[in-house]
Amino acid sequence: MSARYTIGLDYGTNSVRALIVNVANGAEIAAAVWGYEHGTAGVILGRDPNLARQHPADYLKGAAITIRQALALAKQSVKGFEAGQVIGIGVDTTGSTPLPVDANGQPLVFQKKFAGNPAAMAWLWKDHTGIAEAAEITALAGKMRPPYLAKCGGTYSSEWFFSKILKCLRTAPAVFQAAHSWIELSDFVPAALTGTLHPDKFIAGICAAGHKAMYSATWGGYPDKAFLSKLDPKLGALRDRLPTRVLAVDSAVGALTADWAKQTGLPAGIPVTVGAFDAHTGAIGAGVKPGTLVKIIGTSTCDISVRVNTAKLADIPGVCGIVNGSVVPGYFGIEAGQSAVGDIFNWWVDYIQPGGKMALSHRQLDEAALKLQPGESGLLALDWNNGNRTILVDQQLTGLLLGQTLYTTPVEVYRALVEATAFGALTIINRYEEYGVKISEVVNCGGIADKSALVMQTYADITGRPMKISRSAQTCALGSAIAAAVVAGAHKDFAAAQKKMTGLKPKVYKPNPKAHAVYKELYALYKQLHDAFGTIQWNGNLHGVMKKLIEIRSRVRK
């Protein structure tokens, strides 16, 4: 039998990637990337710094271009490769990235009337225009439907589905009125590829619905009509037009259409899986299983783990989502994360640009910082330059650096920032374990995990746990390809597929006991600052300092 392959189609913030994987061994034989055409690096921005949108045309064009190109590359790299050997497609995307669609399931922005209207485009995950709406949803759910909140960590975010729709309803009523429904990007692409982009046929993924739209079988799907109507009767009415079939990534949404077969060069009729978020398929690609925490470290970090599906799993305060089947079917998927990790290092390197004419690079700072001893600089930082996603669930927080003298160097600050993100990571692990989710293994993926010995060694030393690295450099796309392999019948289940198709790098960063001992002391100090500035329980006054500064800033900038 000739080799069989699946394609992982991975939609990031700035570009889309197609990865062709051998289902027998996970070999990644070809990959192609295409940067979105619209906006700035694929993101449409506005005068409001919170606004971030995307044009859905980029999603469709990107699929055709990258698949065609990846197939061409595969022919070069594997002798005798034929597109006919591809047996399925899996899809993962950013999220929550919802877009309004018309009664035919087509993006509203495709209509002449709404062309170029940002409200009719896809509302990218990092669009924060709905801050007030998120607070309103959180407050109402806390009063009216506490269980809705409990499963998403106690706070409904401005990044999520209903915050964005409610914001549109209030600020772009014509768009809201014209929209038949709203769908997630992770559902849009599979539906488009399979011709199911129609209200009657549409299937949503449990990953997006469960983590971002408060969907749960426990309470009969999406939030109930009374609740949504209380926010706005029109939002209540929309509920009837939301997708009714919500499935996990072990299902196909349909088969590749003849038209898309022609556009891509793939055989028509191959299955396209239910879509999911990139971090979730990334966890699959990194070999997630109960006890494993997968850290997808990039500009921000997503922490994904799974737990055997029992009714007993407690809610975990501050952990943004626990959803049945959102990662691997049959398990609870648990999602946490840090709002900025690589972005904090980038801030220091790209915005502050320390080191004068030397213009220190990440690599130079990494190498120099690795030579310092824990505690040597006397510095301590909080990793909140972009707020705190877990466990405080508060975007209205900011960075803090403490301990600087007249001789503090750029390298010392850089190391303190790396340490801060590691302390943040440890805080998440501790929270998991406090609530009964035991973490026995940490697998890291993403470019930083791959390239920065400083980051990985610091994470090992601070958490006191070995840091393993995923073998694949494209775990998200690989995870989608694995889902496609399961759906296409190449493996009996995800565990079997992961066993064959995933792996770890030989290098494991082991904690240094001496460093860990110092970091234990430093972590106690980090936790004091964390609690003092991050919570009102501990001390209302200092918590208020960061809040008040943001309030003054907003007022002055107006």
Next chain:
Amino acid sequence: MSARYTIGLDYGTNSVRALIVNVANGAEIAAAVWGYEHGTAGVILGRDPNLARQHPADYLKGAAITIRQALALAKQSVKGFEAGQVIGIGVDTTGSTPLPVDANGQPLVFQKKFAGNPAAMAWLWKDHTGIAEAAEITALAGKMRPPYLAKCGGTYSSEWFFSKILKCLRTAPAVFQAAHSWIELSDFVPAALTGTLHPDKFIAGICAAGHKAMYSATWGGYPDKAFLSKLDPKLGALRDRLPTRVLAVDSAVGALTADWAKQTGLPAGIPVTVGAFDAHTGAIGAGVKPGTLVKIIGTSTCDISVRVNTAKLADIPGVCGIVNGSVVPGYFGIEAGQSAVGDIFNWWVDYIQPGGKMALSHRQLDEAALKLQPGESGLLALDWNNGNRTILVDQQLTGLLLGQTLYTTPVEVYRALVEATAFGALTIINRYEEYGVKISEVVNCGGIADKSALVMQTYADITGRPMKISRSAQTCALGSAIAAAVVAGAHKDFAAAQKKMTGLKPKVYKPNPKAHAVYKELYALYKQLHDAFGTIQWNGNLHGVMKKLIEIRSRVRK
């Protein structure tokens, strides 16, 4: 009558300056500067970063060179100028900078046996080797002699006279044993110039004795023998050999010797005033009078004011010294200060070096930061990179920066650091006024006051007070020249001399009411952080965070 002149001889950390001033109008007709020869930029350093010493030979050589050179320059700048028109010399120096002397009053390090021995040199003001001894003195005084502490703000500093002597006693006993006595640099120079450098003839200045050696007429001079003996019997024995005559700057210590007349080209017999610290004569040169706060802004800042000499002046907690006659005779001299001001800006520019290949200069940062609005950056900093001299009197504190996002710029941080020093300045003014010392005018001197519109405007906006600038760029030396003019009889008193010899620049920085309103809000937040991290009353835990980081740092660096 031909014009008369006096010389101000001003000993800084790295160099000495001689300034020739016309007593009739304060015209500065010539100045010469000479950098000390020994050590690194005049400072002898050691493996211990707290060690900072100077070689007394530099003080003597510097007097001869700079006076000769200034006289030569005066001949060029004023037609017909003759050295015989110089009628007196005033001296100011850094301090507390004590040095051990032998039974003939000669510096111990001049003896072959002690040549090159740092313990036998002058212990420069910024030598912090006596941290433990300072704590011990503070603790004992608190228990045994509370009034000693009350007049120096509640804490005896490691920078001061007895901390250094006790440190020498313990770590360099041979030097201590060989020392007949210890004298301040501000007393050493006048004594050397007048041939009174002998235990029988020696006169000390009240400025150094009162501010740094707990000298007060109230309790009969220096701390009593029982107290010093409790620290160490040998220190108690030393008390009998400390100077017995302690005077203010309106007295002469003697007349210039024939030898020094020859070395300098000045007429023999002219009076040399009692010496004082540079900041104190700087206040004279800036026109200090009751109600005026003189800020000498440099790498650190000294705040000097005077108040009518009544027995009623309350002690001011956290203000490092209130001494009768220490600035202007007949008034209480009040000294406060900030441990780092220019040094914090230098840290950002010289150590962090932000802005990459542009290598942003102070000037570029100043100009750009001046365009920002108060509160716009969302940043808030504490000005403690070198500890806090007033009002916390705690060198074991460190810097803090709060509010940074992913987009915070080097200019925003720079402005936040400038604002932090202004908030620190306001905290000192507020403390003065809380204890009945009304400040009706602020006069600034030093290079930063002269050059930085950003700093001066920010100080005006934050304190809500106009910022005036001293006319002279050499206020310390000018103040010494004024003292010499009074001592030589050219003016009947300091008020009369100041009226003729000092002045302000026409430019006054006036507070912008809109900016001041925003800064009022920001100052409340600064004060919260100040109290939370700076005091144990408010919250022991956070105060402990900075302390613990320093403890860990010291341990790790060992």
